[in-house]
Amino acid sequence: MNIIIVGCGRIGSTLVEELSGENHDISIIDEKAHVVQKLAETHDVLGVIGNGASYSILSDAGVETADIIIAVTNSDELNLLCCLIAKKAGRCETVARVRNPVYYDEISFIKEEMGISVVLNPELSAAYEIARLLRFPSAMEVNKFSKGRIEMLKYRIPHNSKLDGMTLIDVSNQLNCEILISAVERKKELIIPNGSFQLREKDIISFVGRPNCAMEFFRKIGERKNQVHEAMIIGGSKIGFYLSKLLVSSGIGVKLIDKDRDQCERLNESIPDAMIIHGNGNDHDMLLEEGLTDVDAFIALTNHDEENMFLSLYAQSQSDAKLVTKVQKLNYDAMIERLDLGSMIYPEYLTAQYIIQYVRARQNSIGSNIENLYKLMDGRAEALEFHIQKGSPVIGRPIKDLLLIDNLLICSIYRKGKPMIPNGQDHMEEDDLVVVVTTKKGLHDVKDILKRG
Structure with missing residues (x-):
């Protein structure tokens, strides 16, 4: 896809870093020459120095052939104007960052009247993320899949936990919860576990399940922080x-x-x-x-x-309150995790991730079938959601018969409005949404989960 990014601050830089490795043709626009030059050289993208609301600057960046323009400068009005001009000049999809609460109740009007595809507010997105975390006070992180019907939660096993010493088979048999533990971080080692894997105190686990199943899981392991009043x-x-x-x-x-x-x-x-x-x-x-x-x-x-x-x-x-800490600088991540301060919120990073998900969804309509992608465990693993399309080689075959690549786990299947945690006898069908967790980078199609040969 041809993508133009206007504004190379935290959000714009994150977008360039993430999307430049996904076979897109990317142009960046910013008035700060040193910022443009550094990003262009580091990530092999086209850099244009100037005001993104200028038609001539947008033209230099290739607006006439662009598929998406993403305006994430520090000015709401400039972002909206960039999108308006780009829409008239190139008829591309448009994404604008709009932060001012004055526009809070006018987003629908702005989108409809100006023809903007997506309007994102970092602060509002962060507020929604925090509110979602407060539904699961014991979780360090919550990510959504399958239209919100499946969630992936991150949880640190505390001292004297019922989970300490249990194998994953024990978790399934004794707790009888419809959740699947898909990744474990132990002393900086990342593990995609099998049924015989034994959990230990201080492990950080990522697990998937429906929201009500996640609540049941926390209740059964004795987590008392189940509701915020x-x-x-x-x-x-x-x-x-x-x-x-x-x-x-x-x-x-x-x-x-x-x-x-x-x-x-x-x-x-x-x-x-x-x-x-x-x-x-x-x-x-x-x-x-x-x-x-x-x-x-x-x-x-x-x-x-x-x-x-x-x-x-x-x-x-x-x-004993649930802790949520807002942080702007990503380099504090490791420090806060060592301090065990609960959940960290990065407003700009969250917005960048929402935009990336939108770009992938648009790309899905022209060939790729990735719907969502989340980085796990400091980027050492990925959780990907694939849309299963007609003719896919995974359709109709029991999961146990699929020759899957190493270090990959199929976590959930969403079919006709119903999510499920699959077992080896289950299979995939056309139009399913399927979540996998893997340490293998660079998967672009669901067929990439299969061994070649």
């Missing part, structure tokens, strides 16, 4: 605003703390059912006075990564 949010940013509205609408009590009095007054008017508190989240005495030890979830959403990390560390020392 009260949440404390530090930081009245855009994410804090969106998240508070989501949580309040689902019946969860919210205490939001921000040190900007004017912002507190605006939030109080916008979210009357939330408790808005003017104060400094770094004041530990105030956090205790406001009930830190009693809340079920603690979410650090200030504009400073280090502050969020220290806030979560303090909350961890005072409470």
Whole structure:
């Protein structure tokens, strides 16, 4: 596909890194010459220096033959204008990042009237992600497949867990839950396990299942953090605003703390059912006075990564609450995992992943059959969702008879609105959505899961 990316900040750079390895022809546009030059040289893409809302600049980037233009600059208005011009000039699909809450209730109008294919809001996406995590407080991460009917959850096995010492066959027979453990990280080693694999304390497992089955699994292994009733949010940013509205609408009590009095007054008017508190989240005495030890979830959403990390560390020392920490810099990932601070949220990275999923879905209509792809365990494994198309060599054959490549596991099959965890007797049919987990990189078609020969 021919793709133009306007704006080479965190989102744009992530898109270039991910998509340049997938056989696309990519052009990038940014006004910062050194940024364009570095990305163009590193990833072998066409770099154009200039304003992405200029027709001549878009033309230099190949807008007339582009399949998709993705506008992710820091300006909402510039992104919308880029897409509008590109739509008129090249009739391509258009994706725009729009962050301002002023447009929150106008997204449908903007898409319809301007003909924009996708409008994405990093802060709103992050709020939805956090809200989904709070449905499973014991999970470190939750990813969706099969139109939301199948989820993949990441979980660290704690001390004295019922899972410690159990084989995967034991998990199936004794717990009787429709989940499948698909990957295990143990002391930096990544394992695609078989039925005889024995779980241990401190293992980080990824498992798939329907949402209700995941809840049942957590309940049966004795995880008591199964529901959030009260949440404390530090930081009245855009994410804090969106998240508070989501949580309040689902019946969860919210205490939001921000040190900007004017912002507190605006939030109080916008979210009357939330408790808005003017104060400094770094004041530990105030956090205790406001009930830190009693809340079920603690979410650090200030504009400073280090502050969020220290806030979560303090909350961890005072409470058993589910921790969610907003981080902008991806290089903090390994540090936070070592500190065991629960779930990390990267707003820009999340938005980049949503855009990548959209690009893959569009590519699916012209040949590829990857619907979704998630990186697991720091990118050492991938969870891919394939759309099974007519004539595929995997159709109709029992899974046990398929000659699958090494280190690959078929995790779920979604057929005619019904998800299932397959066994060796099950088979795939045309139009199924099938999720696999593998350490093998570069799979583009479901036939790639089969050994050659």
